Amino acid sequence: xxxxxxxxxxxxxxxxxxxxxxxxxxxxxxxxxxxxxxxxxxxxxxxxxxxxxxxxxxxxxxxxxxxxxxxxxxxxxxxxxxxxxxxxxxxxxxxxxxxxxxxxxxxxxxxxxxxxxxxxxxxxxxxxxxxxxxxxxxxxxxxxxxxxxxxxxxxxxxxxxxxxxxxxxxxxxxxxxxxxxxxxxxxxxxxxxxxxxxxxxxxxxxxxxxxxxxxxxxxxxxxxxxxxxxxxxxxxxxxxxxxxxxxxxxxxxxxxxxxxxxx
Numbered sequence: 001x002x003x004x005x006x007x008x009x010x011x012x013x014x015x016x017x018x019x020x021x022x023x024x025x026x027x028x029x030x031x032x033x034x035x036x037x038x039x040x041x042x043x044x045x046x047x048x049x050x051x052x053x054x055x056x057x058x059x060x061x062x063x064x065x066x067x068x069x070x071x072x073x074x075x076x077x078x079x080x081x082x083x084x085x086x087x088x089x090x091x092x093x094x095x096x097x098x099x100x101x102x103x104x105x106x107x108x109x110x111x112x113x114x115x116x117x118x119x120x121x122x123x124x125x126x127x128x129x130x131x132x133x134x135x136x137x138x139x140x141x142x143x144x145x146x147x148x149x150x151x152x153x154x155x156x157x158x159x160x161x162x163x164x165x166x167x168x169x170x171x172x173x174x175x176x177x178x179x180x181x182x183x184x185x186x187x188x189x190x191x192x193x194x195x196x197x198x199x200x201x202x203x204x205x206x207x208x209x210x211x212x213x214x215x216x217x218x219x220x221x222x223x224x225x226x227x228x229x230x231x232x233x234x235x236x237x238x239x240x241x242x243x244x245x246x247x248x249x250x251x252x253x254x255x256x257x258x259x260x261x262x263x
Contacts (some may be wrong), residue, residue: 015131039080044180070116099135202237
């Protein structure tokens, strides 16, 4: 009997390509293609996933963290778009994910949510298939360490020698592609993105200068960063010339940390 699998589709090009290649190999009856929605993804990410379903036939299951029921199933139309799962998770933890508190958002909203989903399907152990490329060796070795007694991880693209140019070429041959700004992947103002990237995002997207990210710091009493409050970045974005480069801000503050939110 083969090990049940979760093919994790995070909504990016790499995991999307991996999903389609795994479908070509053939999915077993206990293989599930899953997207864990946090409510903070860019709308373009959700559209990209929906296109994979409707145009390419990906059997995608959309699931979200649920504080009391561990997980719930949604659709493209009903998926949270206003951080609802994220807020529910922070209220349960009484903390904000940050460099000080740790990246518990991925653990709670993705890893534990997938484990709860698989248990509901009758599987207490499974293989998590993750989209990590051959040009991401650090992510490969760090990701392998995330295995626990409930699941182990597999990186087929890494072992297949697939690199970023391969992924870009793959999507050029498809009838659609991911249509978001390069800085907007995953949670748009994720604390693991460097200050430079966040300032650049806030310059380009003034609608993010109010609302969730600032309100959360006030409500929870914890900043997203140990080095600055989100309001500091908003102030910089408002003062800065819109042509100020990301590299300038990266030089002034911390660099971005490689995100493992596909876990």
